[in-house]
Amino acid sequence: MQMKTDLQKSSEKIKQEAAKLGFTDCKIAPVHYLANDAKQLKQWLSAGMHASMRYMENHFEKRTDPGKLVAGAKSVIVLLLNYFPPEKQSNKDKLVVSKYAYGRDYHKVIKAMLNKLQQTIRNEIVSHEGRVFVDSAPVLERAWAARAGAGWVGKNANLISPEHGSFVFIGELIIDVGLAYDKPIKDFCGSCTKCIEACPTNAILSPKIIDSRRCISYWTIEHKGPIPETFRKKFNNGIFGCDICQDVCPWNNKVKPHNIDDFLPSPDLMAMTKKVWQDLSEDTFNRLFKKSAIKRVKYSGLRRNIRFVAGY
Ligand code: SF4
Ligand code: SF4
Structure with missing residues (x-):
């Protein structure tokens, strides 16, 4: 022992x-x-x-x-x-993907x-x-x-x-072996509700309860088939995943960026304008996202998202 x-x-x-x-x-x-x-x-x-x-x-x-x-x-x-x-994509005039899928x-x-x-x-x-x-x-x-x-x-x-x-x-x-263990820590959310207020589709029903049927991440990544019209113009230019409820969280304000080359976005991804996304060919999709988690939705899934978000 x-x-x-x-x-x-x-x-x-x-x-x-x-x-x-x-x-x-x-x-x-x-x-x-x-x-x-x-x-x-x-x-x-x-x-x-x-x-x-x-x-x-x-x-x-x-x-x-x-x-x-x-x-x-x-x-x-x-x-x-x-x-x-x-470095982050801007959703002001560009279509954006979730940060976890940059690299x-x-x-x-x-x-x-x-x-x-x-x-x-x-x-x-x-x-x-x-x-x-x-x-x-x-x-x-x-x-x-x-x-x-x-x-x-x-x-x-x-x-x-x-x-x-x-x-x-x-x-x-x-x-299967025992070790010395760490203890859980306190929940520091306190009275903050920024994430709940910022969610554009009201998917956070109550603390920690996310209704996937309202969540942009679900619709743009997991869902197959057309996206319901009720969500039109609510995706804040997100075409793969959604970071909004994390972007507004005060606990992300002062975090240090990573230094992992594998997770850096390609210059091509960072430079993509709305027009370039709209014109994205299957060959370019395969080249750009060959090693990315984005390939999970396939070309057809990303095209659906781009069309839905860019409104054409
Ligand atoms: S990921 Fe986006 S849509 Fe889903 S709960 Fe967070 S802010 Fe709402
Ligand atoms: S924004 Fe962050 S700190 Fe505020 S309630 Fe949401 S998860 Fe908690």
Whole structure:
């Protein structure tokens, strides 16, 4: 059996290695059943707020109990990676994409980093069985990140790190050994309601409850088929995702930009005018977004969004 000081040393070493690999933060939570989150998820699903995202209904038990994903799971190591860009698109006269999609597909970048971290932990810190996750399996990432004390879940339903804001990707390494754990932190939203007021489609029904059927991110990324006319002129020039409820959050005012080359937008993307978006050919789409998360909506999906937002 490992002594408490050994556990602390292992956890500290894991955090040091995570920092060396470039992760913005690393916190660790003990595995247990997420009873409250399970209840909230059930209510959200039964109210139909997941819209056509039927996959959210699958693997309910795995979502709330990591022991169903990794046999004997004991620890969830949560990793944050800042993607707040040094330079931003302007939606004043241009069509814009969500900041998370500026550069290379984050799934690939983070998975490679997580795999390296797991290898180092195995080789140098503690032998274990486990799996890495980044938005790729049924893991309640924000809930685990909050449990681990990496931040709190804000009224806009994003994880907010007090040091790094909410423009952070979340990855996890779930392993079958115990470690020293971090404690959850306080919710610092207080009386602020900026995100709720700023949402152009009133998708934040109450703190932390987002109705996908009203959310621009849902309509521009997840939805197949035409976008309802009721949302015409409400997307604030967003053609892939939406950052509005994060842009207005005071916790993002002073965050430092990332320094990850993979997440930098191409000069072509930054230079695109409304006219260039409207004339976008399939060949240009394939060239520009070959390595981007934007390719998920395919050329046809992005064309639909551009047409809907640019109104032609
Ligand atoms: S992402 Fe956009 S549409 Fe969705 S809740 Fe936030 S501000 Fe509203
Ligand atoms: S805008 Fe205000 S209420 Fe919304 S998440 Fe940020 S701090 Fe919380």
